[in-house]
Amino acid sequence: MSSVAHTLTVELGRRSYPILIGDGVLSDSALLARHVPARDVLIVSNTTVAPLYLDALERALSPRRTVATLLPDGESYKTLDTVARILDVLVANRFGRDCVVIALGGGVVGDMAGFAAAVYQRGVGFVQVPTTLLAQVDSAVGGKTGVNHPGGKNLIGAFHQPTAVLADTATLATLPPRELRAGLAEVIKYGLIRDAGFFAWLESQTDALLAADRDALAHVILRSCQIKAEIVGRDELEHGERALLNFGHTFGHAIEAASGYGHWLHGEAVAAGMVMAARMSCESGLIDGAALARISALIERMELPTRVEGVSAETMLQGMRMDKKVLEGQIRLVLLRAIGEAFVTAEYDPQRLARTLDAHLC
Amino acid sequence: MSSVAHTLTVELGRRSYPILIGDGVLSDSALLARHVPARDVLIVSNTTVAPLYLDALERALSPRRTVATLLPDGESYKTLDTVARILDVLVANRFGRDCVVIALGGGVVGDMAGFAAAVYQRGVGFVQVPTTLLAQVDSAVGGKTGVNHPGGKNLIGAFHQPTAVLADTATLATLPPRELRAGLAEVIKYGLIRDAGFFAWLESQTDALLAADRDALAHVILRSCQIKAEIVGRDELEHGERALLNFGHTFGHAIEAASGYGHWLHGEAVAAGMVMAARMSCESGLIDGAALARISALIERMELPTRVEGVSAETMLQGMRMDKKVLEGQIRLVLLRAIGEAFVTAEYDPQRLARTLDAHLC
Numbered sequence: 001m002s003s004v005a006h007t008l009t010v011e012l013g014r015r016s017y018p019i020l021i022g023d024g025v026l027s028d029s030a031l032l033a034r035h036v037p038a039r040d041v042l043i044v045s046n047t048t049v050a051p052l053y054l055d056a057l058e059r060a061l062s063p064r065r066t067v068a069t070l071l072p073d074g075e076s077y078k079t080l081d082t083v084a085r086i087l088d089v090l091v092a093n094r095f096g097r098d099c100v101v102i103a104l105g106g107g108v109v110g111d112m113a114g115f116a117a118a119v120y121q122r123g124v125g126f127v128q129v130p131t132t133l134l135a136q137v138d139s140a141v142g143g144k145t146g147v148n149h150p151g152g153k154n155l156i157g158a159f160h161q162p163t164a165v166l167a168d169t170a171t172l173a174t175l176p177p178r179e180l181r182a183g184l185a186e187v188i189k190y191g192l193i194r195d196a197g198f199f200a201w202l203e204s205q206t207d208a209l210l211a212a213d214r215d216a217l218a219h220v221i222l223r224s225c226q227i228k229a230e231i232v233g234r235d236e237l238e239h240g241e242r243a244l245l246n247f248g249h250t251f252g253h254a255i256e257a258a259s260g261y262g263h264w265l266h267g268e269a270v271a272a273g274m275v276m277a278a279r280m281s282c283e284s285g286l287i288d289g290a291a292l293a294r295i296s297a298l299i300e301r302m303e304l305p306t307r308v309e310g311v312s313a314e315t316m317l318q319g320m321r322m323d324k325k326v327l328e329g330q331i332r333l334v335l336l337r338a339i340g341e342a343f344v345t346a347e348y349d350p351q352r353l354a355r356t357l358d359a360h361l362c
Numbered sequence: 363m364s365s366v367a368h369t370l371t372v373e374l375g376r377r378s379y380p381i382l383i384g385d386g387v388l389s390d391s392a393l394l395a396r397h398v399p400a401r402d403v404l405i406v407s408n409t410t411v412a413p414l415y416l417d418a419l420e421r422a423l424s425p426r427r428t429v430a431t432l433l434p435d436g437e438s439y440k441t442l443d444t445v446a447r448i449l450d451v452l453v454a455n456r457f458g459r460d461c462v463v464i465a466l467g468g469g470v471v472g473d474m475a476g477f478a479a480a481v482y483q484r485g486v487g488f489v490q491v492p493t494t495l496l497a498q499v500d501s502a503v504g505g506k507t508g509v510n511h512p513g514g515k516n517l518i519g520a521f522h523q524p525t526a527v528l529a530d531t532a533t534l535a536t537l538p539p540r541e542l543r544a545g546l547a548e549v550i551k552y553g554l555i556r557d558a559g560f561f562a563w564l565e566s567q568t569d570a571l572l573a574a575d576r577d578a579l580a581h582v583i584l585r586s587c588q589i590k591a592e593i594v595g596r597d598e599l600e601h602g603e604r605a606l607l608n609f610g611h612t613f614g615h616a617i618e619a620a621s622g623y624g625h626w627l628h629g630e631a632v633a634a635g636m637v638m639a640a641r642m643s644c645e646s647g648l649i650d651g652a653a654l655a656r657i658s659a660l661i662e663r664m665e666l667p668t669r670v671e672g673v674s675a676e677t678m679l680q681g682m683r684m685d686k687k688v689l690e691g692q693i694r695l696v697l698l699r700a701i702g703e704a705f706v707t708a709e710y711d712p713q714r715l716a717r718t719l720d721a722h723l724c
Contacts, residue, residue, distance in 0.1 A: 120517070322453070326459070327459070
């Protein structure tokens with residue numbers, strides 16, 4: 001019996017690929033035979049995830065030649081140096097252009113494994129096996145890969161689409177609660193930018209979600225991937241609409257950079273960043289105080305942060321200027337016109353931005 | 363008056379771009395205004411080329427904000443570490459995704475500047491200003507960027523097309539004779555793989571070419587770029603035909619890796635590699651001894667090497683196995699059916715390959 005509960009497709013012409021969601025997909029050897037068309041496979045994972053799932057994945061990939069490389073766990077290791085080490089492993093094993101790199105882990109593992117796959121021999125095959133909620137709903141889908149630079153988050157990278165995403169919902173059972181909540185931040189984002197009904201559903205399901213209820217999480221993954229696949233299919237390289245997926249991220253990346261990578265989980269920084277973006281929308285007269293209160297309340301009920309300690313407004317602005325959406329030196333923000341409707345703008349009052357930051361820094 | 367003598371286009375749909383060939387194009391401010399659509403420009407050059415042309419280029423780019431970064435000269439510096447330094451400069455100057463990177467120099471500068479442009483903020487604009495014959499006829503066109511790994515040549519990189527190539531023929535007047543000859547190796551390649559008439563013309567023009575005759579070189583650049591643009595336009599990502607441009611390179615890359623990057627110029631290694639590939643074609647009964655003799659004779663008259671000292675056949679084979687054309691562990695070779703007609707094959711007699719290597723190693 002197939003382990004796949006839901007399948008959807010990211011439509012990108014010749015480079016379209018499936019997202020397969022289900023309990024046990026990472027140990028389903030028939031599925032892997034179909035979606036990993038290679039003789040040589042490098043599995044990139046980390047020291048936390050590998051003890052839990054590496055054996056099962058390697059068994060399911062047999063009789064392919066698999067090599068595993070384990071990275072240290074954490075955003076602070078998401079650097080060009082770590083990617084260089086993955087490349088060393090590929091070269092040392094004489095892997096050819098017909099190999100496949102599999103990312104087994106969360107967003108950090110996926111971003112680095114994907115970047116290594118993008119640049120090894122100018123591009124080899126890549127399969128995502130995300131094991132965190134954040135990776136399953138967001139980072140594993142869409143082809144953004146890369147690493148941080150001390151000067152800014154994800155400043156170095158490539159667009160390199162996977163050939164398949166296998167989201168095994170069973171892995172969420174072992175996910176630490178803090179990581180689960182960080183993933184829920186990105187889930188809330190989809191409601192805010194595109195789907196007011198989904199946002200309301202999330203408001204009604206906080207208890208189930210925080211308890212890692214399997215059915216609630218399966219719905220969350222499916223709906224999040226649908227929204228992301230739809231946007232990425234229309235704007236793969238972020239010339240327009242895709243920037244909406246960055247809601248909360250201009251603030252969030254600046255929080256991460258200012259605090260030193262690894263202190264905040266990415267989803268936590270995005271949570272605080274979304275409240276800031278919502279307040280800026282409210283300060284600008286785009287949404288009313290009631291909407292802002294609903295957004296803050298949901299994020300707080302998910303036990304996610306809404307305030308940042310020990311970072312000055314100036315440091316925040318400096319970090320925001322390194323955002324990839326900056327054009328001609330001007331910071332662009334993703335703001336809300338309503339819950340469920342986001343847009344990108346460079347037209348805003350800097351004093352309102354200063355007031356917004358003030359309200360969330362302490 | 364325009365400095366442009368010849369214009370041709372690499373046809374890649376939305377990403378098509380012009381190659382502009384002429385005396386003085388790099389100091390033509392009207393031309394640069396048209397082809398460098400950015401406020402912020404990073405010029406990547408090296409310590410040999412910059413003293414000759416950097417001032418003129420910066421003047422022509424005024425009033426844009428230009429920053430220059432100079433790399434040490436030579437293939438031995440074509441590493442991921444050097445690219446990391448270029449990225450540091452981009453971040454330190456807070457360049458946004460709307461900046462342009464210009465490569466001013468030979469193939470090594472172009473490969474690294476292009477790779478930095480490919481991965482900075484997941485891709486920024488890129489303009490090639492090649493100042494060596496090799497770069498003007500080959501490496502600046504086609505979008506291959508990257509760096510070497512101790513385990514193999516160009517193993518790390520990306521396809522990232524420039525938005526324009528400005529080939530200033532005036533720069534060839536200052537080119538050291540050894541570099542001129544290295545460039546002629548790639549020129550001979552185009553005749554061998556695609557155009558017997560051009561090959562015969564080269565045989566008749568050796569004196570003029572070695573004397574850096576301006577008209578002869580202008581013809582050589584135009585014809586080489588025409589052939590390359592045609593092939594790249596049909597097979598940008600090297601799924602097929604583009605591999606023909608690698609004629610001589612499987613052997614050549616192995617020579618470079620075995621000798622330590624920087625001992626051989628790339629064009630010199632390709633010259634010896636082309637004679638090996640021609641001999642292998644002859645050993646395999648594809649071309650006759652007379653054709654092989656013509657090929658060897660032209661390469662010798664261009665004062666290019668045909669033999670390799672101090673490298674064993676085993677080391678050569680090991681290097682060849684790291685070639686990007688390897689599939690399922692099998693080395694694939696570009697061989698000749700005739701002068702002017704090349705093809706890719708994995709079907710050859712290993713003993714003939716051993717005899718071929720023996721004949722050129724000492």
